[in-house]
Amino acid sequence: MINIIKDATRISKTPLTTTQSTKLSTTEKVALSLKKRHQKEKRFIRTGFFAVIFGFMLVVVLISDITSKALPAFHQHWVKLDVNYQSDWLSVDSDTTQTVFIEQLQTANYRKVLKNSLYDMFPSSDGKKLSRKDKRQLFKLFSTNAEFTLKNELIVTPTQINKSVTIWLRLDDDVDSYLKEDFPIGEAGLRISKQQAQWLAQLTSEQRIESRFNFSFFTASDSREPELAGIKGALMGTLLTLFVTLLLSFPLGVAGALYLEEFAPKNRWTDLIEININNLAAVPSIVFGLLGLAVIINIFGLPRSAPLVGGIVLTLMTMPTIIIASRAAIKAVSPSIREAALGLGASKMQVTFSHVLPQAMPGIITGAIIGIAQALGETAPLLMIGMVAFIVDVPTSIVDSATVLPVQIFLWADSPERAFLAKTSAAILVLLSLLLVINITATVLRSKFEKK
Amino acid sequence: MNSSLLFIALLSLTLFSYWYGLKRSIKVAGGTEHRKDLTCLPEQFGLLTAMVCGLPALITLLIFNSAEPFVIEQLLTATLPAKIKTLSSVDFGLYLNNIRSIASSETAQTLIKVIELPINIDVREQYQAALTLQTLNHQSTWLKTGLVLVIAVANVIMLVRKFNLTFKARQQSETIIHTLLVASSAIAILTTLGIIVSVLFESIHFFKSVPVTDFIFGTQWSPQTAMRSDQVGGSGSFGAIPLFAGTMLITFIAMLLAVPVGLMIAIYLSQYASTRLRAFAKPMLEVLAGIPTVVYGFFAALTVAPVIRNVGEHFGLSVASESALAAGLVMGTMIIPFVSSLSEDAISAVPQSLKEASLGMGATNSETVIKVLLPAALPGIVGAILLAISRAIGETMIVVMAAGMAANLTANPLDSVTTVTVQIVTLLTGDQEFDSPKTLAAFALGLMLFITTLGLNILALKVVQKYREQYD
Numbered sequence: 001m002i003n004i005i006k007d008a009t010r011i012s013k014t015p016l017t018t019t020q021s022t023k024l025s026t027t028e029k030v031a032l033s034l035k036k037r038h039q040k041e042k043r044f045i046r047t048g049f050f051a052v053i054f055g056f057m058l059v060v061v062l063i064s065d066i067t068s069k070a071l072p073a074f075h076q077h078w079v080k081l082d083v084n085y086q087s088d089w090l091s092v093d094s095d096t097t098q099t100v101f102i103e104q105l106q107t108a109n110y111r112k113v114l115k116n117s118l119y120d121m122f123p124s125s126d127g128k129k130l131s132r133k134d135k136r137q138l139f140k141l142f143s144t145n146a147e148f149t150l151k152n153e154l155i156v157t158p159t160q161i162n163k164s165v166t167i168w169l170r171l172d173d174d175v176d177s178y179l180k181e182d183f184p185i186g187e188a189g190l191r192i193s194k195q196q197a198q199w200l201a202q203l204t205s206e207q208r209i210e211s212r213f214n215f216s217f218f219t220a221s222d223s224r225e226p227e228l229a230g231i232k233g234a235l236m237g238t239l240l241t242l243f244v245t246l247l248l249s250f251p252l253g254v255a256g257a258l259y260l261e262e263f264a265p266k267n268r269w270t271d272l273i274e275i276n277i278n279n280l281a282a283v284p285s286i287v288f289g290l291l292g293l294a295v296i297i298n299i300f301g302l303p304r305s306a307p308l309v310g311g312i313v314l315t316l317m318t319m320p321t322i323i324i325a326s327r328a329a330i331k332a333v334s335p336s337i338r339e340a341a342l343g344l345g346a347s348k349m350q351v352t353f354s355h356v357l358p359q360a361m362p363g364i365i366t367g368a369i370i371g372i373a374q375a376l377g378e379t380a381p382l383l384m385i386g387m388v389a390f391i392v393d394v395p396t397s398i399v400d401s402a403t404v405l406p407v408q409i410f411l412w413a414d415s416p417e418r419a420f421l422a423k424t425s426a427a428i429l430v431l432l433s434l435l436l437v438i439n440i441t442a443t444v445l446r447s448k449f450e451k452k
Numbered sequence: 453m454n455s456s457l458l459f460i461a462l463l464s465l466t467l468f469s470y471w472y473g474l475k476r477s478i479k480v481a482g483g484t485e486h487r488k489d490l491t492c493l494p495e496q497f498g499l500l501t502a503m504v505c506g507l508p509a510l511i512t513l514l515i516f517n518s519a520e521p522f523v524i525e526q527l528l529t530a531t532l533p534a535k536i537k538t539l540s541s542v543d544f545g546l547y548l549n550n551i552r553s554i555a556s557s558e559t560a561q562t563l564i565k566v567i568e569l570p571i572n573i574d575v576r577e578q579y580q581a582a583l584t585l586q587t588l589n590h591q592s593t594w595l596k597t598g599l600v601l602v603i604a605v606a607n608v609i610m611l612v613r614k615f616n617l618t619f620k621a622r623q624q625s626e627t628i629i630h631t632l633l634v635a636s637s638a639i640a641i642l643t644t645l646g647i648i649v650s651v652l653f654e655s656i657h658f659f660k661s662v663p664v665t666d667f668i669f670g671t672q673w674s675p676q677t678a679m680r681s682d683q684v685g686g687s688g689s690f691g692a693i694p695l696f697a698g699t700m701l702i703t704f705i706a707m708l709l710a711v712p713v714g715l716m717i718a719i720y721l722s723q724y725a726s727t728r729l730r731a732f733a734k735p736m737l738e739v740l741a742g743i744p745t746v747v748y749g750f751f752a753a754l755t756v757a758p759v760i761r762n763v764g765e766h767f768g769l770s771v772a773s774e775s776a777l778a779a780g781l782v783m784g785t786m787i788i789p790f791v792s793s794l795s796e797d798a799i800s801a802v803p804q805s806l807k808e809a810s811l812g813m814g815a816t817n818s819e820t821v822i823k824v825l826l827p828a829a830l831p832g833i834v835g836a837i838l839l840a841i842s843r844a845i846g847e848t849m850i851v852v853m854a855a856g857m858a859a860n861l862t863a864n865p866l867d868s869v870t871t872v873t874v875q876i877v878t879l880l881t882g883d884q885e886f887d888s889p890k891t892l893a894a895f896a897l898g899l900m901l902f903i904t905t906l907g908l909n910i911l912a913l914k915v916v917q918k919y920r921e922q923y924d
Contacts, residue, residue, distance in 0.1 A: 030814070037816055044818035048720030051713050052733055055792075058785050059739055065755050066747070255636035263633060276640040282839065282909045283902065284846020286873055287647055290898040293880065294650035301521040316643045323640070349626040377744025380848035380873070383881055397456070406746045406849075413750045413853060421754065428747050435742060 070425035072180045076214040077171045079203055083117045084164045085154055105155055110147040115139055137196050143170035143227045173226035173419035221392050226419035231427050233394045237402030244311020244398055245375050250368050253322030261330040262352050281320035288317045289384025304386035305401040313381050318371035325367020329360040362449030369442035373435055379406040405431050458597055466506035469608045473501025480615045492621040500625040504611045509604040516596050524588050531584050554582040654895035661889045662690045673859035675890050690893050694859035698869030703844040705780025705865055706787055714791025719821055722796050741789035749853030752782035772868035774856040783850050787840045798832025799825055835916040842908035848873040872897050
């Protein structure tokens with residue numbers, strides 16, 4: 001094509017120099033406009049290229065923004081503290097019998113131990129006693145579960161009573177954020193006072209502060225305290241919900257697709273089903289949530305917030321996807337296979353289940369995995385059926401109250417504490433990695449089956 | 453026996469009956485060496501027995517479980533003293549909940565002991581009711597277990613008695629499977645029906661207290677109603693115009709980003725890009741399509757919105773912290789791959805001859821695209837855009853996290869607006885009684901959403917179908 005244009009230019013150049021420019025032939029007009037047209041072409045290509053680059057940039061910005069926000073959540077600062085388990089602070093009697101003593105340890109005053117140990121460590125600068133405000137601020141440096149750490153430590157080894165012990169404790173989330181991000185003191189949203197910063201500097205110089213990998217993010221459940229919150233509960237909820245979804249949507253979806261492709265007569269009923277499936281695939285997910293609330297919870301009386309209900313709602317939502325993908329896979333099975341089996345005397349049902357279905361399986365499984373990936377990221381319908389509650393216990397069955405990972409992300413994103421920002425991003429990273437794993441599995445499975 | 457245990461028992465019984473049916477058929481034939489005398493394979497006898505054992509019992513279990521709470525509540529209500537029955541529905545619900553929590557936390561012995569104590573008559577009545585509830589629950593569980601197991605076993609026995617050499621086990625089991633297949637495909641219809649009935653029913657309920665015209669044409673949205681007369685609350689006005697306007701504003705912003713970018717990507721990838729770039733760009737865009745919406749919502753609320761506010765303030769504009777612009781732009785990002793892949797399909801469906809004719813006449817590539825390919829693919833592209841709009845209208849998480857709650861009637865993209873989906877979520881999350889106009893309003897909004905998206909989808913399909921007829 002470029003050659004043609006070049007030829008046109010060559011031809012048009014000769015007459016242009018000889019004849020008058022008042023009357024131009026078509027060829028001349030074309031030649032004159034060529035430069036402009038080529039510029040337009042270039043501009044058009046450039047715009048297209050920029051659109052593609054823009055798309056890339058969006059992906060890169062999104063992923064890198066979330067990753068950079070998530071990184072602080074994967075480690076956590078701990079502080080080494082010398083704690084003195086004095087029995088009068090604990091208000092236990094160490095001279096009684098062993099059983100009474102152990103019982104007393106359960107209800108002893110560990111907060112006082114922590115506080116007094118702290119006050120000993122940080123005498124006020126002018127040698128006087130700490131003011132009440134200072135005391136409160138000092139205590140606030142530590143996570144709310146610090147006293148339980150002390151308790152567990154003493155219960156495991158009761159011989160430590162009346163002795164001074166070195167214990168690693170979690171710092172409060174605000175302190176943790178301060179140490180990680182080095183924000184100026186007094187910035188909005190970060191509640192660290194000058195005095196607290198001074199103490200922290202002292203602790204750092206004494207090498208008492210250490211940054212560790214945050215295992216509890218994966219082993220703990222949700223908590224109001226960001227430094228204690230983890231995703232285990234949400235992960236279990238997701239697992240249970242997806243289990244129900246897969247258990248229901250896969251057989252139902254495949255059965256529906258088999259009927260429509262292999263058995264359904266061409267009539268109004270079949271048309272109606274097809275129109276319905278296509279429309280359901282495009283209904284907003286929140287409408288399925290309304291259905292779940294009005295029918296599954298209010299009419300059938302299934303428990304709110306349960307993975308069972310969540311799974312049913314997600315099944316209704318993903319079934320059209322699975323049916324459409326399965327139908328495509330079934331349609332792709334060569335008719336010669338069906339005819340050969342029918343010719344050998346197999347019944348229609350035998351042909352379908354022993355020949356067509358195994359042949360179509362790779363495509364069906366890929367479709368099911370895509371459906372599950374869709375269900376994994378879904379949030380809105382689950383908000384409708386009450387899977388949005390604050391749940392501390394890890395769910396163990398499909399009728400327990402539970403939440404799922406996307407809803408956990410939604411809940412944390414709403415929390416005002418600064419440390420939840422990193423937690424939310426980290427939870428998003430976990431969700432995205434799960435989706436990546438699922439999609440890679442689908443691709444690998446498909447290529448493996450196709451080779452056979 | 454609780455339901456999950458019963459389910460497992462039923463499952464093992466079904467497996468056992470497969471084996472039993474198989475053995476019985478061989479026995480009917482007169483030993484393994486005579487199995488050829490049967491009209492059907494022994495495995496087919498087994499399959500039929502298993503299905504006859506499991507299916508009716510499972511259906512009974514499901515029906516029983518869904519009816520159980522309702523029936524027990526009715527029976528319990530019948531035993532309650534008359535003055536409790538006259539309580540308002542809210543107080544009565546609380547009373548029942550109280551009884552349920554007592555019944556689930558105490559053992560029967562403790563309850564009997566408490567009842568025998570000389571205590572307040574009201575408290576005694578509650579404990580008495582809790583005891584009744586426990587007895588009812590207990591009886592119902594036994595009834596359920598018995599019923600399900602008896603049905604399973606009786607069906608198997610009745611079937612096995614009919615076994616003979618010419619028994620058509622395969623045909624019978626195939627009929628059952630066929631019915632199951634039909635039922636599975638009918639779930640799609642049941643779902644649609646369920647959506648329509650539930651949403652429509654609650655909406656009609658809502659329109660009894662709020663006139664339809666007030667809902668569709670009202671310009672004031674403040675669903676907070678006072679629960680008691682002495683409480684300070686909103687006026688409880690349900691005019692949905694601000695919500696529709698907000699939805700349209702955000703959708704418009706999203707389309708303003710998604711349509712040009714998506715279309716240009718589609719054109720570049722289908723007409724200009726090298727195979728290598730295509731192989732790289734397509735999965736990259738699919739990543740954009742596969743990211744959960746809650747992630748986009750987080751990105752919009754915590755990254756894009758602050759950036760827009762800072763830039764706006766730099767130029768001296770007042771930008772709301774939950775601006776429509778932020779939500780719209782991020783929603784547009786989400787929809788780009790949707791528009792690009794559907795438009796690419798439409799463009800590549802244009803017959804090659806049209807393109808070649810245009811190029812042969814000396815048109816440049818871009819001229820061919822703009823003057824030949826796009827007009828020819830226009831119905832497909834319009835269909836794609838309609839589907840994208842329907843997606844944007846129904847999208848929930850981005851707007852819940854990044855758009856505001858206040859129903860402002862404005863066209864300023866820097867202002868905060870609210871959308872239909874945001875209001876549905878706000879009205880329905882949290883505990884409130886189900887029958888207040890506030891919760892019912894969510895269903896009316898859901899009805900509007902369903903009708904709109906359904907209409908758009910049907911329209912899109914029609915447009916695309918018409919276009920296909922032209923070239924096939």
